[in-house]
Amino acid sequence: MTEEPGHGTAPAAEDPSYLQGRIERRIAEDPETAELGVRVSVRGGAVYLSGDVASEERRMHVVEAATAEAGGLDVHDDLAATPADAPTTAEDLR
Amino acid sequence: MIRVAAVGDVHLGGDARGHLRPALTELPSIADVLLLAGDLTRHGTVEEAGCVAAEFRDLGVPVVAVLGNHDYHSDQQDEITEVLTGAGLTVLEGDSTVVRVGAERLGVAGVKGFGLGFAGRSCSDFGEPESKAFAGHGKQVAARLAEALDGLDGAAERTVALTHYSPVADTLAGEPPEIFPFLGNYLLAEVIDAHDVHLAVHGHAHAGTEKGLTAGGTRVRNVAQPVLRRAYAVYDL
Numbered sequence: 442m443t444e445e446p447g448h449g450t451a452p453a454a455e456d457p458s459y460l461q462g463r464i465e466r467r468i469a470e471d472p473e474t475a476e477l478g479v480r481v482s483v484r485g486g487a488v489y490l491s492g493d494v495a496s497e498e499r500r501m502h503v504v505e506a507a508t509a510e511a512g513g514l515d516v517h518d519d520l521a522a523t524p525a526d527a528p529t530t531a532e533d534l535r
Numbered sequence: 536m537i538r539v540a541a542v543g544d545v546h547l548g549g550d551a552r553g554h555l556r557p558a559l560t561e562l563p564s565i566a567d568v569l570l571l572a573g574d575l576t577r578h579g580t581v582e583e584a585g586c587v588a589a590e591f592r593d594l595g596v597p598v599v600a601v602l603g604n605h606d607y608h609s610d611q612q613d614e615i616t617e618v619l620t621g622a623g624l625t626v627l628e629g630d631s632t633v634v635r636v637g638a639e640r641l642g643v644a645g646v647k648g649f650g651l652g653f654a655g656r657s658c659s660d661f662g663e664p665e666s667k668a669f670a671g672h673g674k675q676v677a678a679r680l681a682e683a684l685d686g687l688d689g690a691a692e693r694t695v696a697l698t699h700y701s702p703v704a705d706t707l708a709g710e711p712p713e714i715f716p717f718l719g720n721y722l723l724a725e726v727i728d729a730h731d732v733h734l735a736v737h738g739h740a741h742a743g744t745e746k747g748l749t750a751g752g753t754r755v756r757n758v759a760q761p762v763l764r765r766a767y768a769v770y771d772l
Contacts, residue, residue, distance in 0.1 A: 475577050475605070478741030478761060480545075493741065493761035495577075498550040523761050527558035531565065532768035534734060534754055535536060 457483035464488060464510045474499070474506045479520065481507070491519040536566065537636045539692050540596075542767035543572025544759040548588045555590055558766030563595035566769050568638040570625075572738035572758050573603025573647060573699030576615065584615040588622035598624045601645040603699035603739060610731050627697065629679030631687045642771070644683035644692030646702030648677045648723055648737070652716030676700075677722035678701065684730040693772045696735040697726050698746035705747025707740045724749040733772055748757020 464481045468474045476499065480515045482489040488511050493499050500520045540562060545555060550663030562569060565680050571591065576583035584606075591598050606615055616626045625632050627645025634641045651673030660670040680696065687694055701707055710718060718740050727735050728751030735753055741761040745768070748755060758768055 475608075480742070487695055493764070495546045495548075495554065495760075496551045507580060523763050525555050525558055525760070525766045526767050527561045527565070528763075528767065529768055531538060531771050533771045 449499050458509070460488075460514075462513065464507050467510045468503055471506050473502050476503055479503055483514070487515040489493060489517045489519060493521050493523040494525060497522050537639055537641045537694060537772045538567045539570060539734070539736075539772055540566035540568065540767045540769045541570040541572060541736045541756065541758040541770065542760050543603065543699065543736075544574040544741060544761065545571075545587075545590075546574055546577045547590055548577045549586060552586045552589065553731055554768045558588070559594055561575035562767075566596060566767075568596055568634045568641060568643075568757075569598045569767065570592060570643065570695065570697050570736055571598065571600035572697060572736055572756045573601045574738055575602065575619075575760075576606050579611055579615065581611050581614045581618060584611075584618040587615075587650035590625070591619075591624060592622040599634070599643045599645065599697065599733075600624050600626050601625050601628065601647050601697050601699055602626065603647060606640065606646075610612045614690070624694065629683055631683045633687070633691050639690040639693065642687040642694040643697050644680060644687055644694065644732075644750065645697040646676050646680045646700035648680070648681060648702075649673045649720055650700060650717040651722060653721045655705045655717065655723070656715070657721060658716055673720050674722060677694045678721055681726045681729070684726065684732065693733050694731060695772075696723075696730075696732050698723060698735070699739050699757070700742070701737045701757065702727055702735050702742055703747045703749055703755050706737070706743050706745065706755050708744040709742045710740050718743075718754050722755075724751075724755075726741045727751075727753055733769060
């Protein structure tokens with residue numbers, strides 16, 4: 442007899458989506474980060490962060506918050522600090 | 536021609552103070568007015584508003600702003616408005632202003648806006664108090680935008696609708712569709728299309744897309760700084 446996943450006698454391993462949700466919630470709700478625009482993915486046993494934040498210091502805080510929630514998984518930082526150069530062209534909407 | 540610079544979601548605070556200032560010093564040579572599309576702060580505190588005021592004061596062009604959801608987070612939106620107004624910015628919430636540029640006039644109608652979603656997949660003002668509060672606020676902000684635009688009737692040659700939340704789904708492309716009801720509100724677009732609006736400017740959707748249109752063909756631009764990936768955009772109207 443084969444056991445159905447999630448119905449064995451031992452608790453099933455947690456689905457990665459719950460970890461993703463916890464990290465997203467921490468990054469949004471922790472006053473140290475307060476970032477609602479960071480994408481969190483949990484793939485292949487590691488955490489990936491992407492999106493833009495306003496400064497390198499905030500980027501560091503987001504990685505720290507994610508690492509604190511990640512339960513020992515590697516956290517990959519694909520974030521960027523948003524560039525703030527003046528535009529070189531205007532769009533003509535006349 | 537009126538040259539309109541715009542940016543939103545700058546999320547300033549002590550650690551990002553002065554971040555935009557180098558690019559802003561060039562503003563008077565390339566634009567006639569700067570519009571700020573909300574989320575000027577990160578936690579919505581008066582202290583952060585001081586950073587915003589320092590960043591955008593004395594730029595040599597008029598600055599017209601709406602607040603965003605982050606600017607409401609600490610329930611200090613009224614104090615934030617006072618700080619920004621004290622620095623010479625015009626902060627709109629359900630009202631309008633007219634900026635003179637030479638012989639021309641630019642009318643700006645502004646409201647923070649709110650979520651609700653888009654036709655066929657939006658929330659209704661029905662059910663639990665929490666649901667009615669959400670959808671009711673979505674309806675209320677559209678009514679405020681209508682009042683602001685009504686107030687501009689005939690007062691300017693060019694009109695811009697300035698919001699934080701998006702009036703259309705076009706400029707949310709890149710965001711998960713499941714969260715669109717928290718990012719935009721089609722009632723804002725319905726109001727825009729019922730008035731003589733030349734451009735709608737919004738922020739809020741960091742992973743969205745710059746360019747879109749209302750159903751009636753009005754240009755919409757998402758100027759969230761992470762979308763622009765520069766200090767601001769400039770639109771010639």
